[in-house]
Amino acid sequence: MAVNRMLPTEEAEDLIALVRDLADQELATRVEQHESAEAYPEGLFAILSKAGLLSLPYPEEYGGGCQPYEVYLQVLEELAARWAAVAVATSVHTLACHPLNAFGTDTQKQRWLPDMLAGGLVGGYSLSEPQAGSDAASLTCKAEHTEAGYRITGTKAWITHGGKADFYALFARVSPGSGGISCFLAPGAVDGLSFGAPERKMGLQGIPTVSAYWDGALLDADRLIGSEGQGLQIAFSALDSGRLGIAACATGLAQAALEAAVAYANERTTFGRKIIDHQGLGFLLADMVAVVDSARATYLDAARRRDAGLPFGRQASVAKLIATDAAMKVTTDAVQVLGGYGYTRDFPVERYMREAKIMQIFEGTNQIQRLVISRSLTH
Template sequence: MTVDRILPSDEAYELLDLVTELADRELAPKVVDFEDRGVFPREVLRTLGRAGLLGLPYPEEHGGAAQPYEVYLQVLEILAGRWLAVAEAVSVHTLSCYPVATFGGEQVRKLLPDMIGGELLGAYCLSEPQGGSDAAALTTRATRAGGDYLVSGTKAWITHAGIADFYNVFCRTGGPGARGISCLLADANTAGIVPQTPERTMGLRSSPIAQIAFDDARVPVDRLIGAEGEGFRIALSALDSGRLGIAACAVGLAQAALDYAVDYARQREQFGQPLIDFQGLGFLLADLATQVSAARALTLAAARLRDAGRPYSIEAAKAKLFATDTAMRVTTDAVQVLGGAGYVCDHPVERYMREAKVLQIVEGTNQIQRLVIARSLAR
């Protein structure tokens, strides 16, 4: 199904056409094989990087494409419609570049060009085994030792663990609570950084997620992003943007599930007519199409606020909440539309359904999004 889009420039239309062609050629034919084998498509990410898709929202003077978030999110949507793990990889990498790009000083010139140049891949280390949603309670500690920090602790649920080239590490350099947290940028080959065995996940099997142990990992002081004690503010600011990325991934996944269900319902006949002509099924698909469009509109409205320099944190939470709940609903109903066929791996809707679940969890669970929105109403 063709999605009608209103974009801010002719260049943006050309970019989305390029991404669609690239996704159809490089992603769609490979997804089943890589998901079945549980292998991360590193070369596919390098291909996207060489096409300039790993630095889309960052400035041209540092090697980015200076695209508005409104456009970047629609790129993610297209990628997610072909291969969610790849779209998530682009989103996580973009999130991983955010601390340096936004809070770095001289680091912007020294580090950012390589980070967004296309060959490197980043990861974001915030969650811990005993502290997921309560990020301010993290216990990973960084202690000054001359010109370095010695980092010790364990991070959990880290996308790109073991394959990333650099890690944003949120750690405690001061006392308890949010004010004692700082952000360090560590090279993946740093001694003492030890990725653990990847988790066995329900979906996104081609995307490695694992704990990372830090055993007196030595990180130079000049890799401190911002000031000491500023890490929690950096983390929350980055997550606002990251939530928009996950919302866009959810829209792309939901659109793919809807398209597949519609095509199946048009071709499959029962009682002498296509399934889609039965009102009960046709109305269901109409509702799903409306929900996908609403999720896209909410996500892009938040992106436009971000692009305009306006507050968008609450709108990002709403977009993440609604888009990912929509993806879960649409993929579940898509399985139902296919009936027994939807439950077997010959059709992708069962994979879409498994993948949708994680989107309600990452970048802040949807319960946390509701908490954020409710608190904003109370204020």
């Protein structure tokens, strides 16, 4: 039940076909093993990088794919339909590259961006702290001035790919000085940086989520992205695009759950008929289709606004809200369609349901999305 996509160019159609083949070969064949064992897929992101999938929306001059967001997000959806954790990590990597690409100097971009985009490196996004999730303005991680740069001290939390990433978009409060939150391009390994044990999560277990402990680690002055005190502007700018990434991942997850439910309903029989032919179940599946199609249309609308250079912050929040709620509903309904079998690990729908829950939480909870949307209505 492959999605019949409307893509802007023949090149984009070829890209999606390539992604589907790669995802079927490299993701779908490994997901159950790695998720059940909570084992990191060593070497997989090098394969994705070699295929150009870690750099799609970025400039060609720095090794990017120069693809519109409309296309990039559909690539994420295809990845998520096979392995949600890998798709989310890919979205986070794209998010981690945004500060340098959008706010870095030409010298900084020429120095670091090519390796970040096409050099096989994987990035993490280090904004949240134990006491500061949705409330980014209350960060306490410190960046103290030194003769050569900055000394970082504090704890960061909920880092996708933490301990595995090669670099991090790190946000810390500069002192003494402006006192404002600032953004740094931090290396993945430096003296004074350590990581906690992976969180024991409900889902997305193949990719670690950890806390980072900065104990006086030193960063060179040229690791500052933008100006001191500009960190929240940079963070929020990146998060608008990141929310679209999560919306696409959620849609892919919902699509996978829908396909599993439809396949089962076409095979299972009761009272002498396929269960899909029973109106009660057929209508449930029809509602699932409507929800998935609506989620896809919503994130594509926001992406096209972004590609056209139009404001898209509100639309990104709408897409994240709609798509992640859709994923939760569709995965729950898929378990219902499979009945008792849906509650077992013999079928993937129970994993889909567990994976869907976090998508309503990260990149800003859906309550925060409602706050963003409601504030956009004030004059």
